[in-house]
Amino acid sequence: MTTDAAIRPRRAELAGFLKTRRARLSPEEVGLPPAPRRRTPGLRREEVAMLAGVGVTWYTWLEQGRPINASGQVLDAVARTLRLDRAEREHLYRLAEATPLRAWDAATAVSDAVRGVLHGLDPMPATLINSRFDIIESNTAHLSLFAEWHALPCVHKNLLWCCVTEPRAREWFLDYEREIPYLVARLRSSYGRHIGDPSWEEDLRRLREISPEFAELWSRHEVAEPRDRVLRFRHPAAGELTFNRTELTFPAAAGLSIAVYTPRDGSTRERLRLTRTPG
Incomplete structure (x- = not known):
């Protein structure tokens, strides 16, 4: 059985990974109008959630590393929004403990x-x-x-x-x-x-x-x-x-x-x- 102590580092890694992927995208890159000066670079959580078609609360919890279920369909939407490449997608799936892109590897x-x-x-x-x-x-x-x-x-x-x-x-x-x-x-x-x-x-x-x-x-x-x-x-x-x-x-x-x-x-x-x- 996986203990909470073993799960916490994975959730922390997931949170950090999503934050950095979000920070590297500008609103203009994803088709949003230019935003006024921001305190932190990149997209806001609300913008990622909107573009991915998921709830703001759900995405916030995902990025905070909370224990929520993440289906492959929703992770696909997040991955597309954040423009993740193959390696990044597989990393996201592993961290979210979801079904991997390819089971045969x-x-x-x-x-x-x-x-x-x-x-x-x-x-x-x-x-x-x-x-x-x-x-x-x-x-x-x-x-x-x-x-x-x-x-x-x-x-x-x-x-x-x-x-x-x-x-x-x-x-x-x-x-x-x-x-x-x-x-x-x-x-x-x-x-x-x-x-x-x-x-x-x-x-x-x-x-x-x-x-x-x-x-x-x-x-x-x-x-x-x-x-x-x-x-x-x-x-x-x-x-x-x-x-x-x-x-x-x-x-x-x-x-x-x-x-x-x-x-x-x-x-x-x-x-x-x-x-x-x-x-």
């Missing part, structure tokens, strides 16, 4: 053999994923290919989230309109084995809330099994690239697979080297 054990296959596939892009499309690990070629994919910081590290929440995805992913419904149908098939799992349910709730497109596709209840795919991407340095996408599974690593992107033609194979990032 600490729980998923990846053997050296699987890692060896993943990185041995280079220079072909490859990424290790689970049945929810969380990106567990990627090889250098995959990291280079998608290095400039995000206009905003990547928070979720998930193939599907990276598509439906990225404004530029349709510019890069030339088969977007065909492939996103397929990925959602794949996710629905996997969900059948995880119904009621709090981590899955929270993930799906968030994604439906963030992406009306996903919500509509999810409501169709379509399902699909893994199939080899032909995918085309437009890369800013290499131009249009066409790949055969294949998934490798491992009997000893249930639920994990490696998605491999093999150049489909000589032109793609030659220009793939142009995606490599320096270093």
Whole structure:
């Protein structure tokens, strides 16, 4: 059992963290009119609460480190308002003792053999994923290919989230309109084995809330099994690239697979080297 003496330092850390994140934002940065001179820098608690859509008293208690329940939905709103990056979001969740952004980070054990296959596939892009499309690990070629994919910081590290929440995805992913419904149908098939799992349910709730497109596709209840795919991407340095996408599974690593992107033609194979990032 966690004692109050053990909880107090965590609450104090949470209080200090929220205060400093609030202090670094000006009213102008979040779309509020310029404020007269203030005794302390940054946003007021009332302004954070208003922008996040939560009660002023609730947010004040959260920032004071009081013992209150903080749902993932409300913490998401606070995180967006304070413009937290991935590391900051995860820190907020840990301090608030809420469901983390990703439950697989600490729980998923990846053997050296699987890692060896993943990185041995280079220079072909490859990424290790689970049945929810969380990106567990990627090889250098995959990291280079998608290095400039995000206009905003990547928070979720998930193939599907990276598509439906990225404004530029349709510019890069030339088969977007065909492939996103397929990925959602794949996710629905996997969900059948995880119904009621709090981590899955929270993930799906968030994604439906963030992406009306996903919500509509999810409501169709379509399902699909893994199939080899032909995918085309437009890369800013290499131009249009066409790949055969294949998934490798491992009997000893249930639920994990490696998605491999093999150049489909000589032109793609030659220009793939142009995606490599320096270093």
